[in-house]
Amino acid sequence: MGLLVMILGLVLFFAAHVFTTKRKARADAIARLGEGTYKLLYSAVSLAGLALIIWGFVHYRSSGWIDVWYPPKALKHITLALMLPAVILVVASYLRGRIYATLKHPMLAGIKLWAAAHLLANGDLGSIILFGSFLGWAVYDRISLKHRTDGGGPPIPVGGVTNDLIAVAVGIVAYLALAFAFHPVVIGVPVVGV
Numbered sequence: 001m002g003l004l005v006m007i008l009g010l011v012l013f014f015a016a017h018v019f020t021t022k023r024k025a026r027a028d029a030i031a032r033l034g035e036g037t038y039k040l041l042y043s044a045v046s047l048a049g050l051a052l053i054i055w056g057f058v059h060y061r062s063s064g065w066i067d068v069w070y071p072p073k074a075l076k077h078i079t080l081a082l083m084l085p086a087v088i089l090v091v092a093s094y095l096r097g098r099i100y101a102t103l104k105h106p107m108l109a110g111i112k113l114w115a116a117a118h119l120l121a122n123g124d125l126g127s128i129i130l131f132g133s134f135l136g137w138a139v140y141d142r143i144s145l146k147h148r149t150d151g152g153g154p155p156i157p158v159g160g161v162t163n164d165l166i167a168v169a170v171g172i173v174a175y176l177a178l179a180f181a182f183h184p185v186v187i188g189v190p191v192v193g194v
Contacts, residue, residue, distance in 0.1 A: 002059030003066075003126055009052025010133045016045040017137060021144040053130070060126040061188070069123035080179070080191055082117035086110045087178065088171030095170070096156050097163030105145060111138040 020026055020042070030038045089110030092099040103109050115135035118127065184190040 002056045002061075002064050003129070004056070006053050006056025006060060006126060006130065009049045009054075009056055010130070011049070012045055013049030013053060014133065014137050016042055016049065017141070021141060021148070023148055023150070057126060057130060064126075066125040067123060068125050068128060071121055071123045075120040079117040079121035082113055082120075083179070084172070084175050086113035086117065087175040088168055089113065091171040091174060092164065092167040094156070095163045095167040096158045097160055097167065099164050099167060101158055105142060108138045108142045108145075111135075112142075 019029075026038075033041070087110065089099070089103070089106040092103075093105070093107035093110070100106055112135055115131040115138065118131040119135065122128070122131065179191045
């Protein structure tokens, strides 16, 4: 049951996100509904999808676990190491500096790194579907950005190295919070000592 709910959530979440890549359809929807209503619907569908993903995955982990393969312990340590740059990249997408200028889309690079790292450390079916879906979407979205006439995101001024230093500092703090507070408490899986 949990796996099906998670998959439904993934479909909703990514349907909304893929729709935004269809710029003509998106523009038509905004023209028909108005920008505020469009954003409200987009947010509601995305949040509903996210809630179903979380609920379904938690339920799957507690009652429907299906092992596909057994990752070596070393891969869990590699995942832990890869998460630091993944978090920094996500932060750098908002504190735009040279990292942003070099990668153009550090948010997508961070999501791809996060998903790929978690695929290394998790060999169960639910994790493969969850992280594989996010990886697939991030690859799709990056490719779609090459074909769009706009940048896809809100205009945020690009700064210099100072923004990168702040992104690294904030990324390190966020990484530590995710690793030592969020992951063991919310996800129920400690990231150290595994």
